[in-house]
Amino acid sequence: MKILKYPEKVLRVKGKEVGFPLTKNIKHLIKEMHITVKKAEGIGLAAPQVGKSLRIVVINLEHLGIPAFTLINPEITFFSKTQTDLEEGCLSIPGVYGIVARPEKIRFTAHNEKGEKVSASADGMLSKVIQHEVDHINGVLIIDKIKKYTQGNEIRERHFNT
Template sequence: MSSLEILQPPHPTLKTPAALVDEIDGALVRLMADMLETMYAAPGIGLAAPQVGVSRRVVVIDTSEEKNAPVRLLNPTLTWRSDTFDVAEEGCLSLPGQFADVKRHTAVVASYLDPSGKERTLEAEGLLARCLQHEIDHLDGILFTDHLSALKRNMILRRLIKQRRARA
């Protein structure tokens, strides 16, 4: 396993809808393992393949306290969304150190393929529901900042640019 580079805006892969996974092979299994290692090291609770430069519909998530319950989702889609919403602070590994309140459905149901190719369904609420929505957004070329007003989005992007310049 190896840690992967996490892309940041304005990298075009982050804004491009990802392609469906059509074959589960050794390279894809390695990618998921590397994504989990990268996510845990960051540290984070979710990571989508476009964030590491791979334009495929692959997501890894682990919202457990112990970081020992990873979920690997291939071609995930939301098949149901609650009529209720909540607003909570979100961050993103592609936007390090940047946080904002985002409105999301309080519960969702996702269908996906597991790493063996078996069709699965995941019912989620709370943090897991929020994380699923966030990561599936990545697969569609959407960042959490796209859910914000233009003013808030631009403030976050300016802070990110300022951080990069300070590190350079």
């Protein structure tokens, strides 16, 4: 499965809600997204990054002891006032990294692959990854949020006009 690169238009489109029960095509898409993010050595991937304007994200933080999981139609319902800065990159904008300030803690709701509604809290790296991926399904990219570029500033100046 190919990961699309900026400025592909689908990366700027708000994803459509996914209905239940999941179709075979959606189940296959989710499986392929999990394979793709692992092959790319990424920690998260959103459906728009593979050309599908849908509200699906997969998270892969297995290196931190968190099993890989899928969020369907996720919504962040609470953001803490405390923010922390973290360097972020994006599989759809290779070579560009920068400092992004994000709320330290969040609460969110989503559906799992069985269609069950789940609610949970997240902090630290998990919070940051979920926020980054939810941005993707809302058409928002890190180049919209970076407050200081750490790598790739010349790429930004040449290609993004930001």
